[in-house]
Amino acid sequence: MKYSKKVIEHFTRPRNQGRLSSPSGVGIAGNPICGDLMKIYIKVKKDRIEDIKFETLGCASAIATSSMITQLAKGKTLSEAEKITRNDVADALEGLPMIKMHCSNLADEALHKAIENYKSKNKKAQ
Amino acid sequence: MYNKKTKRIYFDYAATTPVDKTVIDAMLPYFSQKFGNAMSIHFFGKEAEEAVDKARETLADFLHCKSDEIIFTSGATESNNLAIKGVVKSYWANPPAGGWKPHIITTAFEHHCVLETCQSLEKDGLAEVTYIKPDREGIINPLDIKKAIRKNTILVSIMYVNNEIGTLQPIEEIGKILKSYPVKSDDHGASKLKAKILFHTDATQAVNYFDCDVEKLDVDLLSLSGHKIYGPKGAGALYIKKGTPIRRITDGGDQEFSLRAGTQNVPGIVGLGKAIELVAQNAKRETKKIEKLRNYLIKKVLQEIPNSKLNGSLKFRTPANANFTFKDVEGESLLIALDMEGIACSTGSACSTGSLEPSHVLLALGMKAEEAHGSLRITLGKDTAKQEIDIFITKLKNIIKHLRKISGKVLEEYYGLK
Numbered sequence: 133m134k135y136s137k138k139v140i141e142h143f144t145r146p147r148n149q150g151r152l153s154s155p156s157g158v159g160i161a162g163n164p165i166c167g168d169l170m171k172i173y174i175k176v177k178k179d180r181i182e183d184i185k186f187e188t189l190g191c192a193s194a195i196a197t198s199s200m201i202t203q204l205a206k207g208k209t210l211s212e213a214e215k216i217t218r219n220d221v222a223d224a225l226e227g228l229p230m231i232k233m234h235c236s237n238l239a240d241e242a243l244h245k246a247i248e249n250y251k252s253k254n255k256k257a258q
Numbered sequence: 259m260y261n262k263k264t265k266r267i268y269f270d271y272a273a274t275t276p277v278d279k280t281v282i283d284a285m286l287p288y289f290s291q292k293f294g295n296a297m298s299i300h301f302f303g304k305e306a307e308e309a310v311d312k313a314r315e316t317l318a319d320f321l322h323c324k325s326d327e328i329i330f331t332s333g334a335t336e337s338n339n340l341a342i343k344g345v346v347k348s349y350w351a352n353p354p355a356g357g358w359k360p361h362i363i364t365t366a367f368e369h370h371c372v373l374e375t376c377q378s379l380e381k382d383g384l385a386e387v388t389y390i391k392p393d394r395e396g397i398i399n400p401l402d403i404k405k406a407i408r409k410n411t412i413l414v415s416i417m418y419v420n421n422e423i424g425t426l427q428p429i430e431e432i433g434k435i436l437k438s439y440p441v442k443s444d445d446h447g448a449s450k451l452k453a454k455i456l457f458h459t460d461a462t463q464a465v466n467y468f469d470c471d472v473e474k475l476d477v478d479l480l481s482l483s484g485h486k487i488y489g490p491k492g493a494g495a496l497y498i499k500k501g502t503p504i505r506r507i508t509d510g511g512d513q514e515f516s517l518r519a520g521t522q523n524v525p526g527i528v529g530l531g532k533a534i535e536l537v538a539q540n541a542k543r544e545t546k547k548i549e550k551l552r553n554y555l556i557k558k559v560l561q562e563i564p565n566s567k568l569n570g571s572l573k574f575r576t577p578a579n580a581n582f583t584f585k586d587v588e589g590e591s592l593l594i595a596l597d598m599e600g601i602a603c604s605t606g607s608a609c610s611t612g613s614l615e616p617s618h619v620l621l622a623l624g625m626k627a628e629e630a631h632g633s634l635r636i637t638l639g640k641d642t643a644k645q646e647i648d649i650f651i652t653k654l655k656n657i658i659k660h661l662r663k664i665s666g667k668v669l670e671e672y673y674g675l676k
Contacts, residue, residue, distance in 0.1 A: 140594075140598070143594065143595075144598070149663070150666075151666060160671075163672070164627055164628035164631075164669060166627075167588055167590075167628070167631035169665075169669060169672055171666070171671070187664065187666035187667070188664055189586060189587075189588055189664075190588050190591065191590035191607070192590060192591045192595075194588070194591075195664055
């Protein structure tokens with residue numbers, strides 16, 4: 133098993149790492165049994181992801197995929213962000229080892245849950 | 259993956275060891291000068307055979323047995339397979355009246371080569387197996403073994419030292435218990451005395467540091483490997499006490515007293531013999547030094563890194579092993595980050611192996627999955643220096659800080675504790 137340079141780069145210097153103090157939406161994916169747990173915070177303004185942060189407990193590729201998805205989603209409209217898939221994340225990272233494709237590539241799920249969370253909160257507010 | 263300019267530090271001696279220079283020198287002539295097949299009648303063969311016999315005697319001295327009780331194999335995996343499958347095969351070659359299925363007792367935290375051998379026998383309907391769990395400290399209670407004995411128990415297989423957490427198992431005590439058997443069997447219509455329950459130990463991780471006198475241990479079978487003791491890979495041995503009912507599991511030539519067919523790996527066997535000789539010479543001196551360094555390492559880690567804990571008993575443990583769990587850190591990412599700093603360790607995290615389950619050893623201790631995922635194994639060896647440990651501590655501190663910053667409180671929040 134070998135990680136790409138891009139994975140190592142995002143693992144070593146993750147982008148948008150941390151939490152938002154008053155996020156518009158939050159999404160969690162993974163579980164402690166399998167070892168990877170990620171949480172994504174989004175700040176939405178005019179249907180656009182204005183800010184995004186993540187916190188991840190997991191292996192190097194779990195951290196790198198979280199970092200990459202925040203980079204891919206930042207500044208995108210919600211409908212654009214909803215279309216980001218795990219393959220997009222893996223491609224942007226110049227590939228992931230086969231065994232990592234499913235077990236630690238969960239960032240898309242966390243992002244989509246954060247968007248859902250924002251939408252459901254917004255619905256209630258209206 | 260590491261930066262080539264960084265000084266490399268090897269903390270994975272339980273995975274494998276570098277071959278000692280003296281061992282290499284002993285092996286070299288047997289590749290192309292004295293290359294004969296040990297089974298050949300001519301001079302070339304005799305030369306090779308003599309070298310194999312000499313190594314056999316060295317091992318016999320070390321284990322306190324006779325030289326014809328040593329079978330050379332390709333390593334501990336093969337030795338363990340031969341020990342367990344060979345005994346079961348012998349049982350089925352001559353099953354007692356009543357034809358009950360034989361029963362094996364082993365532990366839940368054996369090496370995979372023992373566990374999977376047992377599981378495959380179960381699957382093939384050839385044996386029943388009981389897997390005894392260790393206590394939270396990683397020690398098997400001999401009384402649990404005693405309680406698990408059934409009328410059809412033919413074999414007990416317990417590792418001497420656990421490969422992940424380094425805990426020492428009470429082999430001598432279990433040996434004594436098993437010696438008090440056979441008990442007279444009257445439930446199966448057999449009036450004859452039931453055969454002795456055979457006792458096998460996988461001593462792979464013990465040879466460097468613990469007494470492997472088979473008489474003292476009261477074992478009938480003992481497995482060992484060359485590459486864990488500064489010898490070559492691909493060479494191991496199985497001690498089989500004279501009179502032990504066992505059948506070979508590979509068919510072919512009459513090598514190794516007809517118990518292991520296949521041309522002998524002469525250079526490997528010579529290297530294994532030399533490695534054992536060196537263990538016998540140096541063990542006491544090196545053990546003290548390594549234990550001192552290991553204790554320093556444990557003290558420093560627990561002192562310098564908050565929310566860290568040692569897994570497994572400190573008292574009953576091989577001097578070379580330390581195994582920690584760091585809260586809010588996942589083992590594979592820790593391993594990769596250390597690797598990038600030039601430090602080689604190992605982890606019980608599933609992510610490092612490609613399996614989905616974290617370490618079966620740590621789970622057998624009753625640890626939670628996330629604790630097992632967050633484990634780090636450091637194993638020292640004869641070339642470990644104090645300075646390396648100091649470098650390691652400094653780097654580890656920074657890495658843990660970095661990874662904990664990334665994980666935040668995600669685990670706590672997941673469990674809704676906040």
